[in-house]
Amino acid sequence: MFDNIDRTDIEQLGEFGLIEYLTKAVELTQPSTIKGIGDDAAVLDFSGQKMLVSTDLLLEGIHFDLRYVPLKHLGYKAVQVNLSDIYAMNGKASQITFSIGLSSKFPLEAVEEIYEGALIACKKYGVDLIGGDTSASAQGLVISVTSIGYAEEAKIAYRSAAQEGDLLCVSGDLGGAYVGLQLLEREKQIFLENPNIQPDLEGKDYIVERQLKPDARKDIVELFEAYDIKPNAMIDVSDGLASEILHICKASGVGCKLYEEKIPIDPMTYETAREFGLDPTVCALNGGEDYELLFTIPQDQYDKVKNQLDITIIGYITEQNAGCEMISKSGNVHPIKAQGWNAFSKEK
Template sequence: MFDNKERTNIEELGEFGLINYLTKNIKLVQKSTIKGVGDDAAVLDFGGKKTLVSTDMLLEGIHFDLAYTPLKHLGYKAIQVNLSDIYAMNGTASQVTVSIGISSKFPLEAVEELYEGIYLACDKYNVDLVGGDTSSSKQGLVISVTSIGYADEKDIVYRNGAEEGDLICVSGDLGGAYTGLQLLEREKLIYLENPNIQPDLEGKDYIIERQLKPEARRDIVDLLKEIEVKPTAMIDISDGLASELLHICKQSDKGCNLYEEKIPLDPMTFDTAREFNLDPTVCALSGGEDYELLFTVKQTDYDKIKFKMDITIIGYITEPSAGCNLVTKGGVVHALTAQGWNAFTPPAG
C-alpha cells in the first residue's frame, strides 16, 4: 500500500546511492555501537555481557499483503517482531540490521515510506540500525531483520527452565492480531468484488493495530526486573499460545494445565471472532502474531505478580507424565495441540 504520487525510479540512484539515501540521517544512541553503517561490518562492544542475536524474514504474499498493509506499518512491524525475540530472552535489544529485496514496481518513495516505519520503531525502542543489504527481487518485497541485544548471563531466560509447580503467565491479551487479520482479509475480498465499496473498519482500531502495528513487550521485561522476578522459562507468542506453551513444555521436559477461562481476551477480539463464527479461544490458542510474552515463574513469586494489570496467570507446569492439557470452561480436559502458523503451508488459492 503506497499512496505517494511522486515516483523516483531506484535505478536513478543505484544500490550505493539508495543505501546512502536511506542511511544519511541515522543517529547512533547506544554506547555499545562503536561503528554502525558505512564499513564492511558493524563494531559493537557489550563490555563483558552476553550477546543475543535473532533473525526473522518477512515475505510478500506469505507474511504480509500489501493490499491492506501500509508500508510504514510494515517497516515498524518488521522491527517489532525481531525485538520481541530479544525480550523473550529477558535481554535488552540494542541494534538491528535490515536487508530488503525489492522489485522494480517499487519507486524510491515507497522504500522511503517503509524505512520511515523502521526508523520510527528504532527510535521508540532506543535501537540503532547498524547495517543491512539491498537487492533486486523477482518474488515481491522481502524484508530480513537481524536483532542484536545483550544481557548479563545470570539474567538470560531460556525456554527449557520450567519446573513442576511453576505458574504459567502471559502478558497482554491474545487473539487480537488473528481476528484483525480476518477482518482485513474480508474487506479485501469485498473491495476486489466491488472497488466502489470502501472498507468498513470503524470501531475495530484495536484489533487492526494488533495485526498491522504490534508492539514488542520491552515494558514487561522492565517490569519483571523492577519487581525482582526472573522467569524460569520464556518465549514470545508469534505462532499462537498453544504452540509456544508446547515449546516450553517440550524443551523443559514437563507437562502443563492451561485453563481456558483464564486466557485473556479483549472484548473486541471476542466479539469479532463471534462475528466470523470463530471460537475466540481457538483464535488465542492458534492465531499467532500477538507478540506477547509467555513465561513461567516460581510459585513463591505469586504475590509479586498477582496484581500486575498486564500479566495474567493462566495455568501451571506439571510433571511430564501428566501431559499437556487444556482445561475448558466446563472442566473438560483435552490434550493441548498446536494448530498455529506453519511457514511451509502453501497459501490458500
C-alpha cells in the same frame, strides 16, 4: 499501487546511492555501538554481557499482503517482531540490521516509507540501525531484520528451563492480531468484488492495530527488572498460545495445565470473533502474531505478579507424564494441540 504518486526509479540512485539516501537520517544512541553504518561491518562492545542475536525473514504474499498493509506499518512491524525475540530471552535490544529485496514495481518513495516505519520503531525502542543490505528481487518485496541485544548470563530466560510447579503466565491479551487479520481479509475481498466500496473498519481500531502495528513487550522485561522477577522459561507468542506452550514444555521436558477461563481475551477480540463465527479461545490458542510474552515463574514469586494488570496467570507446569492439557470452562480436559502458523504450509 504506486501509480498515483511521483515515482523515482531506484536505478537512478544505484545500490550505494540508495543506501546513502535511506540511512542519512540514522542516529546512533546505544553506548554499545562503536561503529554503525559506513564500513564493512559494525563494531559493538557489550562490556562482559552475553550478546543475543535473532533474525526474521518477511516475504510478500507469505507474511504480508500489500493490498491492506501500509508500507510504513510494514517497516515498523518488521522491526517489532524481531525485537520481540530479544525480549523473549529477558534481554535488552540494542541494535538491528535491516535488509530489503525489491522488485522493479517499488519506487524510491515506497522504500522511504518502509524505512521510515523501521526508524520510528528504532527510536521508540531505543535501538540503533547499524547496517543491512539492499538487492533487486524477482519475487516482490523481501525484508530481513537481525536484532542484537544483551543480558546478564544469570537473567537469560531459555525455553528449556521451566520447572514442575512453576506458574504459567502471559502478558497482555491474545487473539487480537488473528481476528484483526480476518477483518482485513474480509474487507479485501469486498473491495476486490467492488472497488467502489470503502473498507469498514470503524470501531475496530484495536484489533486492526494488533495485526498491522504490534508492539514488542519491552515494558514487561523492564517490569521484571523493577520487581526482581526472574522467569524460569520464556517465549514470545508469535505462532499462537498453544504452539508456544508446547515449545516450552517440549524443551523443558515438562507438562502443563492451562485453564481456558484464564486466557486473556480483549472484549473487542471476543465480540468480533463471534461475528465471524469463530471461537475466541481457538483464536487465542492458534491465531498467532500477538507478540506477547509467555513465561513461567516459581510459585514463590506469585506475590510479585498477582497485582500486575498486564500479566495473567493462566496455568501451571506439571511433570512430563501428565501431558499438556487445557481445562475448559465447563471443566472438561483436552490435550493441547498446536494448529497455528506453519510457514511451509501449502494452504495459504
